[in-house]
Structure formats: C-alpha cells, structure tokens
Amino acid sequence: AQKITQTQPGMFVQEKEAVTLDCTYDTSDQSYGLFWYKQPSSGEMIFLIYQGSYDEQNATEGRYSLNFQKARKSANLVISASQLGDSAMYFCAMREGETSYDKVIFGPGTSLSVIP
Amino acid sequence: DGGITQSPKYLFRKEGQNVTLSCEQNLNHDAMYWYRQDPGQGLRLIYYSQIVNDFQKGDIAEGYSVSREKKESFPLTVTSAQKNPTAFYLCASSMIRFPRRLDTIYFGEGSWLTVV
Numbered sequence: 001a002q003k004i005t006q007t008q009p010g011m012f013v014q015e016k017e018a019v020t021l022d023c024t025y026d027t028s029d030q031s032y033g034l035f036w037y038k039q040p041s042s043g044e045m046i047f048l049i050y051q052g053s054y055d056e057q058n059a060t061e062g063r064y065s066l067n068f069q070k071a072r073k074s075a076n077l078v079i080s081a082s083q084l085g086d087s088a089m090y091f092c093a094m095r096e097g098e099t100s101y102d103k104v105i106f107g108p109g110t111s112l113s114v115i116p
Numbered sequence: 117d118g119g120i121t122q123s124p125k126y127l128f129r130k131e132g133q134n135v136t137l138s139c140e141q142n143l144n145h146d147a148m149y150w151y152r153q154d155p156g157q158g159l160r161l162i163y164y165s166q167i168v169n170d171f172q173k174g175d176i177a178e179g180y181s182v183s184r185e186k187k188e189s190f191p192l193t194v195t196s197a198q199k200n201p202t203a204f205y206l207c208a209s210s211m212i213r214f215p216r217r218l219d220t221i222y223f224g225e226g227s228w229l230t231v232v
Contacts (some may be wrong), residue, residue, distance in 0.1 A: 014180070022206075031215055031217050033216075033217035033220075035221075036179040043204060043225060044223060046221060047220055047223075050220055053217060077175075091158060091159070093221075094215075095219060097215075103149075103161050103174065104161075106158040107158055108157060109158055113187045
C-alpha cells in the first residue's frame with residue numbers, strides 16, 4: 001500500500017499567488033517526521049521544510065509553510081507569493097520510527113508550473 | 117562549503133559494463149544513501165549505510181553494489197546484472213539522530229546514467 005499520496009500530478013499557479021500542494025500519508029507509528037523537497041529541472045533535491053509528528057505548531061520556512069492536520073494525516077505544503085523559480089517537482093516524504101533505522105519514503109511528486 | 121558531491125554528472129555505459137558513481141560528503145554525516153529515480157517517478161532506495169564498513173540493502177538492491185571504506189565516501193557500482201540501469205541516481209546523507217523522526221536527508225546534485 002502506498003504510504004505517501006500526492007494526488008496532484010501537475011499544478012499551475014499565477015506568479016505572486018499562493019499555492020497549496022497536497023500530501024497525505026499512512027502510518028501506524030506515533031513518531032514520524034514529514035519532509036518536503038523541491039526538485040528543479042537540474043535534478044538536485046532541495047530540502048524545504050520539516051514537521052515532526054509531535055509538533056503542535058505548523059512549520060514555516062520563509063515563503064514555505066506546512067499545513068499539518070494530524071487527524072486527517074495530511075501535510076500540505078503552502079507556497080506564498082509564488083515566483084518563477086518555484087517551478088519544479090515537489091516531493092513529500094516521511095520517516096517513521098523512534099529508535100530503529102527506518103528509511104525515508106517518498107511520494108510520487110507534484111509538478112508545479114508558475115505562470116508569469 | 118559543506119555539501120555532497122556526486123560525479124560524474126552524466127555517464128554512458130555500454131551493455132555488459134560495470135560503472136561506478138562517486139559520492140563524497142564533507143558534512144560529517146554518519147549515514148549515506150543511494151536512491152534511483154526514473155522519469156516522472158519518485159525515489160527508490162538502493163542501499164544505505166550507517167557506519168563505515170557496514171551497509172544495508174534497500175528496496176531495489178539487485179544489480180548494484182556499494183562500499184563504505186571511509187565515512188565521507190559511498191560509491192555505487194552499477195553492475196551488468198542490473199537489467200535496466202538507465203536512470204537518475206541521487207546520493208544523500210544525514211546525521212543519525214534520536215528520535216529518528218528528526219533525521220533530515222540532504223542530497224547531492226545527482227548523476228544521469230544512460231545505457232548505450
């Protein structure tokens with residue numbers, strides 16, 4: 001069963017507008033971390049933002065914020081004031097586990113295109 | 117600057133040849149990883165290593181081999197046994213922190229491998 005779901009294969013947003021990229025996850029662990037990465041056409045995976053399962057407040061990093069709804073198991077990425085350089089693939093990821101070595105699971109990604 | 121360096125960026129392999137992708141990090145991270153990404157898809161884990169001289173298979177280890185003789189280095193060999201090696205390969209690293217949910221993986225710029 002897929003543990004990370006990103007239902008939007010492609011998204012378009014007007015420059016300077018805000019956009020929300022959806023991510024839902026499936027885990028029975030109480031302890032987990034959620035991550036968002038950006039992958040521009042050059043290929044490098046760039047870490048954007050992190051949310052821990054015990055964090056009560058939503059994470060924010062500059063123009064990025066994470067809308068964390070634990071009961072719904074969703075961790076949506078919000079990008080405010082979109083810029084042309086935000087055009088890229090965006091991946092949601094999760095690491096489960098408290099003490100054991102567990103791998104990070106990635107979703108299939110969402111392609112974001114910012115329109116001038 | 118601290119970071120993860122992968123080389124070469126582009127590599128062509130003939131059928132039946134082994135090729136080695138280099139990955140070096142100067143972040144003093146304990147854990148290192150290799151991921152494979154196929155066009156339009158997410159990342160799949162090939163191998164990971166937590167300490168020198170130890171590594172574990174990921175989801176798609178068949179046809180690949182790794183070594184971890186130094187903390188900073190984690191080369192990946194794509195052997196002739198890998199039936200469909202054309203893909204984008206990403207090396208990554210992280211600190212090992214507890215609880216595990218706090219670990220953030222950081223990536224190199226990736227290597228494109230094409231079989232000709």
